[in-house]
Amino acid sequence: MESAVLWFCNWSTLVVCAALKLPQIHAQLAARSARGISLPSLLLELAGFLVFLRYQCYYGSPLLTYLEYPILIVQDVILLLCVFHFNGNMRQAGPYAAVFVSSWFVLGLQKWLIDLAMYLCTFISAASKFVQLRHLWETQDSGAVSALTWGLSAYTCAVLIRFVIMLALNIWVTLTVLQYQKAGSKDK
Structure with missing residues (x-):
């Protein structure tokens, strides 16, 4: 049963991630505007995705453990190009692309560098949301921001929260078992 739930969570997250940014891209194209979308937020999100992907590649993790990240990165790049286009500054895309591509190689130069970047990855991702x-809040205008994209993103996080909760409960049970094993051996 637990393996079936794990299988469902893994594959549903992958499927959701495969389509995560599509509603946002569609909303932008339909509105022909990037109103409401924060460029710095997107850049931070992309940086977080790239760091996570680079970390997984650096340590040779199995592809299925991080397959959603290349998919999300492609969607974020398309979204960023739409933002640059609708904001009328496509020329800014070049320097950002150069920074991201060069950071891919720089992160892999030293183990401590990729490890540090990975430790900061959660902060970077959280910062993008803030x-x-x-x-x-400042613009008081959601403009072309897709609620469906953010809702799908919340789903993928909810799946991960399940694993954190299950981890905590499994540790609790393990510690309780160890405690009672010690108490049982003292009684004998």
């Missing part, structure tokens, strides 16, 4: 929130 930057988007701040942008929405």
Whole structure:
């Protein structure tokens, strides 16, 4: 049963990630606008995705453990190109692309560098959400932001939260078993 749930969580997350940014891209194209979308937020999100992907590649993790990240990166790049296009500054895309491509190689130069980047990855990803929130609060305009994309993103996080909760409960049970084993051996 547990393996079936794990299988469902893994594959449903992958399927959701495969389509995660498509509603956002569609909303932008339909509105012919990037209104409401924070460029710094997208750049931070892409940086977080790239760091995670680079870390997984650096350590040779199995592809199925991180397959959603290349898919998300492609979608984020398309989304960024739409933002640059609708904001009328496509020329800015070049320097950002150069920074991201060069960072891919720089991160792999030293083990401590990729490890440090990975430790900061959660902070980077969280910062991207706060930057988007701040942008929405300041403009008080959601513009072409897709609620479906954010809802799908919440789903993928909810699946991961399940694993964190299960991890904590499994550790608790393990510690309780160890405690009672010690108590049982003292009674004998």
